[in-house]
Amino acid sequence: MISGKNYIGNVLSSLGNITYKTFNPQTNLENEVIYTEASPIEIQTAVELAAKAFKTFKTVSGVKKSDFLNEIANEIENLGDELIKTYCLETGLPEARAIGERGRTIFQLRSFANLVKEGSWVEATIDTAQPNREPIPKVDIRKMYIPLGPVVVFGASNFPLAYSTAGGDTAAAFAAGCPVIVKSHPMHAGTGELVASAIINAAFTAEMPNGVFSNLNSSGIEVGQLLVKHPEVKAVGFTGSIRGGRALYDLASKRSEPIPVFAEMGSVNPVVLLPKAAKNKGTEWAKKYANSITLGSGQFCTNPGLILGIKGVNLANFIQVLSEEIVKIEPTCMLHPNIIGAYESNKAKMLEQKGLETTASINNEVSKNYGRQIVTTVEGVTFLENVNLHQEVFGPFSMIVQCENVDQLEEIISKLEGQLTGTILAENTELATHSNIINSLQNRVGRIIFNGVPTGVEVCAAMVHGGPYPASTDSRFTAVGINSIKRWVRPFSFQSWPNELLPNELKNENPLKILRLVDGEQTAKSI
């Protein structure tokens, strides 16, 4: 049963007077439940509870945090069909996608559970004392990661489960030992509340302090602003538009105590089609990219919005096949009216740009809120001269830049903004001869792909989901994979601290049997 209320800690609450509904883009009708936006007093209470909960949550053992994370996963599984149905009603996405994303979300939670249960992630580092060192004795110093404090997580519209309420940001923050306050995404408030209830139940079962989690409804920007400005909030996670992410970053930077904002934002994910690959495999790649561009109506951060090739018959063939193939694909429903509205308006703005030509598009009427894919081309020199052409069109849109030569292609890459991914489609033999292009691309991205598509972000330790600005606000961190925990922690040193009062991670006996750096040597031994 969805109540439409906020979770202020473990209490359902609706003191505010702003209400809204979610929307079913498939039927083009509002869903039934009325949601009440969190009021300033509820926001204040949620943050105070989080700050109070932090005092105990930060000292909770890895094993207990692991239980909590696994219990959240269990509770999400227990939500069963109601979660899947609500997800579909609020997003227009098919059931298979909902089930797949639920699986990903649960996998993320269990990955972090395993990480903190094992415990070595704190990077315990010990330099033992040398009382007889000359000219001055060396003191005993021991370091480990500790949590930052309450974290605010903004739900992402395009991943109602995996990057929202109990998504990667939340799972990483809990694993770190940080309480989480979620600013729920208004377009999937019901999905959000269900997942929030799972977290609240899990917190109860795992005996976590009240306030370790709150879920705040919000239809506008005010709730998020109040949260980011609150002195007790110590970090922010966001996935969404450049405009939204930058606004939060600016707000956080202007605080009297600035706090870190990790915002994963837009990207056009450039794909470079090198000449031999265009010649030998152009048709094959064109077919694959027709699918990648339209996957999920193009509503992925890693959607390939920009393809760069060298002008000629082989690139012309690639464009022709891609154009022929992409119109064969049935358009699908986009997430909500704002998204389709932005897609249509950004597409229209792009098509007004001088020199941009459409080579394929769906022009017939489609169901309301369905995203009609389009492929465009432009000359390299035109692209270079007009930065408007470099912007993301979120949706099933792609642009092929026909470069004069390799030098121009490299120049274009070097002028691009930061990107989540870059892809090289090439024969093995041409990689060595195009090292300048690869180096330039590497400089602009967080992940580089050889002969593949950028869509599909594997959840694993080696993944980097992030990149130079504006792909993210801080390229030194990833949003996906176990290392995303590093966003929410800081290193902390104990000097000459009595062994019995040290955290278990740093005690001589190494009771957790974790891997530590002791006097320069990686070891799980005791001291």
Add this chain to the structure above:
Amino acid sequence: MISGKNYIGNVLSSLGNITYKTFNPQTNLENEVIYTEASPIEIQTAVELAAKAFKTFKTVSGVKKSDFLNEIANEIENLGDELIKTYCLETGLPEARAIGERGRTIFQLRSFANLVKEGSWVEATIDTAQPNREPIPKVDIRKMYIPLGPVVVFGASNFPLAYSTAGGDTAAAFAAGCPVIVKSHPMHAGTGELVASAIINAAFTAEMPNGVFSNLNSSGIEVGQLLVKHPEVKAVGFTGSIRGGRALYDLASKRSEPIPVFAEMGSVNPVVLLPKAAKNKGTEWAKKYANSITLGSGQFCTNPGLILGIKGVNLANFIQVLSEEIVKIEPTCMLHPNIIGAYESNKAKMLEQKGLETTASINNEVSKNYGRQIVTTVEGVTFLENVNLHQEVFGPFSMIVQCENVDQLEEIISKLEGQLTGTILAENTELATHSNIINSLQNRVGRIIFNGVPTGVEVCAAMVHGGPYPASTDSRFTAVGINSIKRWVRPFSFQSWPNELLPNELKNENPLKILRLVDGEQTAKSI
């Protein structure tokens, strides 16, 4: 021979028309050499050279970077007496301090040389492909740290060697693979130029690209501002005042592409004297703290500026002994007229605050530019009510807060701004009974010390020199120790990349024999 010119890459240059001299605070006279501030064209050239150098420097092997760092250390040693003499002439500090700081600087350079020679610091992480995984195959993903790009380092006035030209920030940035542009500190421009020449020589010997290092003279704030705003600059390191660090942070945050600024700023380094320690060892601690407060004229980031105790006879005894002991210590010369000017004016402002009493001070005439130590006391309630009393007075100043009880002491700690260090002076038996105080203190600091003094920052892997704002602008990093390299790198993923074209760190064969995380297991084995 000091030229007074800038190093724009490896070229000595003085195109600007703003000149200045350094100052000998011992003689109260200007030194002879005339320095020319870097002009906008020189700044532009230095950054362009750095951006160009980055293209090759970022691919230089760990072994070659290690050679470069060791060669810098050698060249600094080769500077011999001229460096020590120049240092003393520009700082008023004694020769022993100069020699000690040179040793520390060389140690830092060699530590980073060892780190990158060994190579495991890149945290190579490999998730191998699972082509038969259901429902979709798993791709091969490999991650490692790569450098951010050109880094600007601001020299610190209080550490002309260890935190300046070839200090910790520069050594860490070189180790990471980032070119460095130093904004030289005007008050030790000669020391800076000598060390810069050592780096330039080392870069030549180790065959590093021109532009890997530049040294820019500057007497005002304009050179630093132009550097931080330059689009090709990708990160900033700073050690100094809150006002200076915050200004750079704000400038960097407002860029169209914001960049990370690691500023290590002010701190009062609270020391908590618990009751039993005050009773049993108050006299002993008072003597030690008289030395710690006056060490180097109090010109250390970790100087104990605030001592908190519970009102009573034992605290009164501590204050009395500290007051008696501290006036026995001969005042020493401060770094330069600006520092002594700020010390005297901040001290005067502090003494105007209601309720602050002086218990010991040097009132007789001392040599010009010598810092006269002072100990003050205040009631807990007065301290709580007046945030002006929480501010740092950089110099040999300390304030003892006489708290009514343990609760008030804890409240005071919880209201303090972020700090580099916090110290607990206690009998072992009282730690467990004062866990609230310790937890509160831990929340406010980067390093917590048991029964010691905060001055003296050991250069080792377990050290955290940093902390919650305003101790630093990002508590997630340390400025000291090998992990300070993390400030200047970002993780980067290769997906399905051909083995022979991967960096050595990620190749199947593991030619560097580094420790890697392969499919979840820490190993140095090949794949």
